[in-house]
Amino acid sequence: MKVIVDMDKCQDHGQCVFSAPxxxxxxxxxxxxxxxxxxxxxxxxxxxxxxxxxxxxxTIED
Incomplete structure (x- = not known):
């Protein structure tokens, strides 16, 4: 599994941190x-x- 974060979109809200610390x-x-x-x-x-x-x-890629 590969995780990709579009850092141009990301505004560092941190919701992902709560779900997958x-x-x-x-x-x-x-x-x-x-x-x-x-x-x-x-x-x-x-x-x-x-x-x-x-x-x-x-996004997630396999």
């Missing part, structure tokens, strides 16, 4: 950081994060 996090300045290739065990959490993103900036 093992994959998404906000740095000290409030900017989003993420693991681009998390294990498949985290798929449900990543899919939830993509669903709750207010700007639909997260």
């Amino acid at each position: 093992e994959v998404f996090r906000l740095d000290d300045t409030g900017k989003l950081e993420y693991e681009s290739e998390p294990g498949d065990a985290l798929r449900d959490d990543v899919e939830e994060a993509a669903d709750v993103c207010p700007l639909q900036a997260i």
Whole structure:
């Protein structure tokens, strides 16, 4: 699984962090950081994060 965040769309709302904290996090300045290739065990959490993103900036590729 590959996670892609369109950083031009992302406005660092952080909803993804609540859904998948093992994959998404906000740095000290409030900017989003993420693991681009998390294990498949985290798929449900990543899919939830993509669903709750207010700007639909997260996509998942297999």
